[in-house]
Amino acid sequence: MSRHYRIIDQEKLYFLSFSTVNWVDVFIRPEYKDIVVDSLNYCIQHKGLEVYAWCLMSSHVHMIIGSHGEPLEGIVRDMKKHTAKTILKAITDNPQESRKEWLLWMFERAGRNNPNNQQYQFWQQHNHPIELNSNFLLGQKLDYIHNNPVEAGFVREPQDYLYSSAIDYTGSKGLVKVKLIE
Structure with missing residues (x-):
């Protein structure tokens, strides 16, 4: 993996995304979305994850995150493992x-093609974390995350999308405990 796509400095904020294998649209049912929300909140409360922005789309998640506890890559690894296992059981x-049948076939097929898995693969393995080392880059990624549901045609205004931190930036409270970027 390129050094550009690694979490080097635990003190910095990172933009990262992770997607389901083959970009399968899993997150069209609230019960699957809620598993990701619950996992984010668990990691915030118990592992020191700091979420500054997030958005859950139909096949992927975007986040701006940091950590004041466990190493960030470990938190993300554990969260992906937990959500994969829990969502597969929910399906x-x-x-x-x-x-x-189709979803499980897709995840099993991906799992067979990856020697790191025992049976299924739910998430793509890479996260491509990008260190947010300037205010310009931070603002750009924050806007990108919050406008993703608008660009997809899900909502007209970013704050109207339930599975995002855009509502938190309007002064209301969203589903995940977000630390606002000031």
Whole structure:
């Protein structure tokens, strides 16, 4: 992995994204989205994760994060592992999931093609963290994250998207405990 895409300085903020394998649109059901939200809040409360911005789209997550506890790469690794396992179980156990067989086939196929997995692969392995070392870059990534649902046509205004920190930047409280960038 290139040095450019590594978390080098634990004191810095990072923009990172991670996507489902093959960009599968998993996050169209609230129960799957809520697993990611719960995991973010758990990591904030118990692992020292600091979330400054986030947005959960249908197949991926964007975040600006830092840490005052465990190393950031370990938090992200554990969060991805936990959410993958929990979402796969939720898909398997959901009688309403009309795409169950196809979703599990996609994740199993990806898992077979990756020797790091035992059965399924849910998330793509890379995160491509980008150190936010200037106010310009920080502002650019913050705008990108919050405008992602607008660009996708989900909402007209960023703060109207429930699974994002845009609402927090309007003075209201969102689903995840966010530290505002001032």
